[in-house]
Amino acid sequence: MTSARHLIQSGLDLPVLLDRIGDDDDLIASGVNSGEMVRIALNCEQRLGRVLTDDELAGLNTVRAVAALIEETATGHELAEKAVD
Amino acid sequence: MWLSHVLRRNLARDPEALAMRDPRRDVSWREFARDVTALAAMLADAVPPGERVAVLSGNRAEVLETYFACTVAGVVAVPLNPGLADPEIAYILDSVAPTLALAEGPGRERLAAGHPELPLAAIEDVADLADAADPAGLLDRCAGLTAPVAILHTSATTGHPKGVLVDQRSFQLNTLSWLADVDVPGGTAFLNACPLFHGSMVIALDYLAAGATVCVLDRFTPAGCLSALQTWRIEHAFLVPSMIRLLLESRALASTDLSALRLVAHGAAPMPAELAEQARAQLGVDLQTIFGITEGGGPVISLRPGDKPGDPPVRGATCAGVPMLGTDARIVDSRGQVAGPGEIGEIHLRGDGLMHGYWRDPGATTDVLTGGWLNTRDLGCLGADGYLWSVDRRNDLILRGGQNIYPAEIEHVLRQSPCVADAAVVPASSTAWGQTPVAFVQPSAGSVVDEGDLIDLCVGQLAGYKRPSRFVVIDQVPRNPAGKILRRQLREQAERLTAGNPAESEEAAQ
Numbered sequence: 401m402t403s404a405r406h407l408i409q410s411g412l413d414l415p416v417l418l419d420r421i422g423d424d425d426d427l428i429a430s431g432v433n434s435g436e437m438v439r440i441a442l443n444c445e446q447r448l449g450r451v452l453t454d455d456e457l458a459g460l461n462t463v464r465a466v467a468a469l470i471e472e473t474a475t476g477h478e479l480a481e482k483a484v485d
Numbered sequence: 486m487w488l489s490h491v492l493r494r495n496l497a498r499d500p501e502a503l504a505m506r507d508p509r510r511d512v513s514w515r516e517f518a519r520d521v522t523a524l525a526a527m528l529a530d531a532v533p534p535g536e537r538v539a540v541l542s543g544n545r546a547e548v549l550e551t552y553f554a555c556t557v558a559g560v561v562a563v564p565l566n567p568g569l570a571d572p573e574i575a576y577i578l579d580s581v582a583p584t585l586a587l588a589e590g591p592g593r594e595r596l597a598a599g600h601p602e603l604p605l606a607a608i609e610d611v612a613d614l615a616d617a618a619d620p621a622g623l624l625d626r627c628a629g630l631t632a633p634v635a636i637l638h639t640s641a642t643t644g645h646p647k648g649v650l651v652d653q654r655s656f657q658l659n660t661l662s663w664l665a666d667v668d669v670p671g672g673t674a675f676l677n678a679c680p681l682f683h684g685s686m687v688i689a690l691d692y693l694a695a696g697a698t699v700c701v702l703d704r705f706t707p708a709g710c711l712s713a714l715q716t717w718r719i720e721h722a723f724l725v726p727s728m729i730r731l732l733l734e735s736r737a738l739a740s741t742d743l744s745a746l747r748l749v750a751h752g753a754a755p756m757p758a759e760l761a762e763q764a765r766a767q768l769g770v771d772l773q774t775i776f777g778i779t780e781g782g783g784p785v786i787s788l789r790p791g792d793k794p795g796d797p798p799v800r801g802a803t804c805a806g807v808p809m810l811g812t813d814a815r816i817v818d819s820r821g822q823v824a825g826p827g828e829i830g831e832i833h834l835r836g837d838g839l840m841h842g843y844w845r846d847p848g849a850t851t852d853v854l855t856g857g858w859l860n861t862r863d864l865g866c867l868g869a870d871g872y873l874w875s876v877d878r879r880n881d882l883i884l885r886g887g888q889n890i891y892p893a894e895i896e897h898v899l900r901q902s903p904c905v906a907d908a909a910v911v912p913a914s915s916t917a918w919g920q921t922p923v924a925f926v927q928p929s930a931g932s933v934v935d936e937g938d939l940i941d942l943c944v945g946q947l948a949g950y951k952r953p954s955r956f957v958v959i960d961q962v963p964r965n966p967a968g969k970i971l972r973r974q975l976r977e978q979a980e981r982l983t984a985g986n987p988a989e990s991e992e993a994a995q
Contacts, residue, residue: 413921413954417940431940433949434568435886435918438706438731451708451737 404467407447411439423463444469487653488556488634489627491694492518502672504693505546506717507701512546516612520550522623523614525557529623531604532584534559537636539583540608540682541565541574541592544701547611548681549689551587552635554611556653559628560584563636563648564682567592568948571599576645577638578603581844587611630654636844637684639779640889642881644897648844649684655782656690658838662809663691666787667748667773669721671696674745676722678702678710679887684779685753688723697721707735711743718745723775725753725887727918729764743768750775752784753887754919755803755875776805776875778861780853782838785812786873794872798827802866802874812836816867817860824866829876832865833858881972883912883922890951892972895922898946899939904932907962909970910953913979921954923979927962934958955982 401423408427409415413436421430427437441460445452447470452460459465492514495504500515512520532538538560542548548564555562563581565574567589578600586596587608596603628634636648663669675692677699679685689699700717702710705728713719724732729751732738746768752775761772771790777783788794788806797804808814813835816824824830835858842850853860864876883890892910899908906929912920928934936956943952957978963971 413915413918414940414952416936417944417952420937420940428949431944431949431952433952434704435727435950439917441706441708442731442734445708445736449736451735454709457706457708 401463401467404463404470407443407470408440408463408466411443412436418463421463423467425463426461427463428461440466486627486630487657488553488690489624491690492521492553493624495693495696498671498696502696503698505549505699505701507544507546508703510546510612512550516615517550517553518624519615520547520611521553521557524550524554524611525623525626527606527614528554528558528560528585529626532558532560535561535633537561537563537581537583539563539565539578539581539586539588539596539603541567541586541588541596542608542681543567543589544677544681544703545589545608546701547608549686549693549699549701550611551608552686552690556628556634557623557626559626559632561633561636563638564686565592565638566680566682566948568950570944570946570948571595572946573646573948575599577648581636581648628653630657633841637682637779639684640882640891640894641849642891642893643849644891644893646894647846647849649779650841650844651782652841655838655840656687658811658836659687659783660691660694662811662838663688663784664695665810666789667721667750669695669697673697673721674700674717674719676700676702676710676713676717676719678705678713678722678724678728679753683888684777684783685723687783688750692721705731707731708737711735711737711741714746715742720745721748721750722746723750723752726751726756726760727754727886729756729768730760730917733760733763733767738767743770746770748773748790750787752777754884774804774806776873778834778859778863780840780859781812781834781861782836782840785809785834785836785838786814788872792872794868794874795870797874798866798868799829799874799876802876804868805865805873805875807872808834811838814873815858816865816873826867826869829864829866832861832863832873832875834861835859881911883910883920885915885921885950886918888950890922892922895924895943895947895951895953898942899924899926901946902934902938902942904928904934904938906930906932909962909972909975911972911976911979913954913976913983915954915983922951923955923957923975923982924953925957925959925962925975925978927959955979957982 495514504517505512638646641647677689750773774788776786786805794804816830818824818830895910896908907927913923915921
C-alpha cells in the first residue's frame with residue numbers, strides 16, 4: 401500500500417491530501433480532482449510500462465484499487481523472474 | 486429559431502448523415518430531430534416559457550439534444566458542472582430556481598437528496614421519449630433569436646458564480662465567425678473533449694451548424710482521447726493546453742493513428758511556445774489559438790495556423806490573434822481612453838454575440854457592459870499590424886487546466902474557519918496545469934491553523950479543481966490602506982515557493 405500511496409501522491413497538487421484519505425475511500429469524493437486522477441493513471445501506466453484498459457481506468461477509484469493494480473503486476477514480474485530462474 | 490433552423494436544414498439535406506456520436510450511440514440527423522422534438526414536447530408541457538431547466542450531466546449526446554430542445558420549447562437551459570460541491574450546486578439552484586432538472590443517475594441522486602422539491606427527469610432516457618411523442622410542427626415553435634436560452638455559470642470576483650445569460654443570436658454569430666476562420670466541410674469529424682457545461686460548448690454548436698459530426702467524449706483521459714481520435718477518425722478538435730500536454734505524455738500516443746487529424750484549436754489558457762512546437766511535431770497538426778470569454782459568447786479572437794504576428798510589442802505578451810468576424814475589439818487605458826498600438830490596457834469587445842447580462846445582477850452587468858462594449862478585464866495591447874496581444878488575464882483570475890477560478894471563491898471558504906482571520910489566494914505557475922491556486926492564511930488571535938482542517942473545509946465546499954495546491958501561514962495578509970489585498974507581493978512569494986516544489990521541478994525537467 402505504501403508504494404501505491406507514493407504513486408498517488410506524486411500525481412497530487414497537494415500531496416498531504418492523501419494523508420486524510422483511507423485505503424477504501426473514494427478518491428474523487430475525498431477531494432482528488434479529475435486532472436489529478438489523469439496524472440495518477442499516467443503514473444500507473446509509467447509503472448506498468450503499458451497503457452491501462454478502460455476497465456482498469458474506471459476501477460482506479462481508491463488507494464486499494466491502485467495498489468491492487470500495481471501489485472498484481474509486481475507479482476506477475478516476480479513470477480516471471482522466478483520462472484526465468 | 487437558430488438551433489431549430491440548424492436542425493431542419495441538416496435534416497432536409499441528409500437525414501441519415503451522422504450528426505453526433507458518443508461511446509453509447511451514433512445519432513443521425515433524423516434521430517437528432519426526433520429526440521429533440523420529443524424532449525421539447527415534454528418540456529413544453531412541464532415548464533412554462535422562459536423558466537429554467539437545470540442540466541446536471543457528464544458529457545453525452547443527450548446534453549446537446551437538451552440544449553436544442555430547450556430552445557424549441559422556449560425555456561432556458563442551465564448547465565451545471567457535476568464536479569461542483571453540493572453547496573456550490575445549491576447556490577446556483579437557489580439563484581436560478583429551475584422548474585425541472587434533467588440529470589444522469591448520479592446527478593439525480595444528489596439532487597433528490599439535497600433538493601427533494603425539484604422535479605427530475607433522466608437525461609439518458611431522452612431517446613426513449615420519442616416513442617411516445619407526437620412532435621409534428623414543434624420545430625417551428627422555437628424561441629426567438631434574442632430570447633435568452635441558456636445561463637452559463639462562470640467563476641466570479643464576488644466569491645459566488647455568476648450566470649451569463651445568452652441567446653441564439655450569440656450562437657448564430659459565433660457559428661458565422663467560426664466558419665469564416667475555419668474550413669469545415671460537411672461531415673467533418675469534430676472531437677468535443679471539453680465539458681459541455683463549459684462556454685466552449687458553443688464550438689460544438691458551430692460544427693453542428695456546418696453539418697459536421699460532433700463526437701462527444703464522456704470525459705478526458707489521455708488514452709481515451711487518443712482512442713477516440715483514432716477510432717472516430719477525428720479531423721478537428723478543441724483542446725486546452727493541459728490536455729495537449731497529457732496527450733503528448735501518454736504511452737498510447739506512439740501507437741495511435743492520427744492520420745485523419747488536421748486541426749487542433751486550443752484555448753482557455755495560454756499555450757506555451759515549446760508545447761505548441763511539440764504538438765505540431767508529434768501530432769502532425771495545424772494549431773489555431775482561440776481567445777474566448779463566456780460573457781462574449783465564446784470564441785472572439787483567433788490566430789490562424791498561417792498567421793505571422795511577429796515579435797510581441799511588449800515583453801511576455803502572447804498573441805491572441807485578430808477579432809473574429811462580427812466582433813470588434815479595442816484596448817482601453819487606465820484613464821478610459823482608447824489606447825494606441827503597444828499601449829497596455831483592458832481588452833473591450835463589441836458585437837452581437839455578447840451576453841444579455843448576468844442573471845438577476847444588474848450591478849455586476851453594468852460593471853462590465855457599458856455602451857455596447859464588454860470590458861473583459863483582461864490586459865492586452867495591439868501590435869502595429871493589428872494583431873491583439875494578451876498580457877495578463879483579468880485582475881485576479883486563476884486559470885487551472887482551462888478552468889477559471891477567482892480567488893474570492895476560495896478565500897470565502899477559508900474565512901469560514903474559526904482559526905482563520907484573513908486569507909488571500911493567488912495563482913502560482915504550474916507546468917502541468919498552467920496555474921494552481923496558492924492560499925495564504927492569517928491565523929486568528931491565539932489560534933493555530935491546522936492544514937488538515939483547511940483541506941477538509943475546501944473538500945466539503947469547493948469543486949476539486951479549486952482546492953489550493955499549497956497553504957501558507959503568514960502573520961498578516963498584506964493590504965493597502967484602502968483594504969485591498971496586495972496580491973502582486975503574494976504572487977511573487979507563491980512563485981518562489983513553487984519553484985522550490987520538487988514535483989514542479991521534476992515536471993519542468995521532463
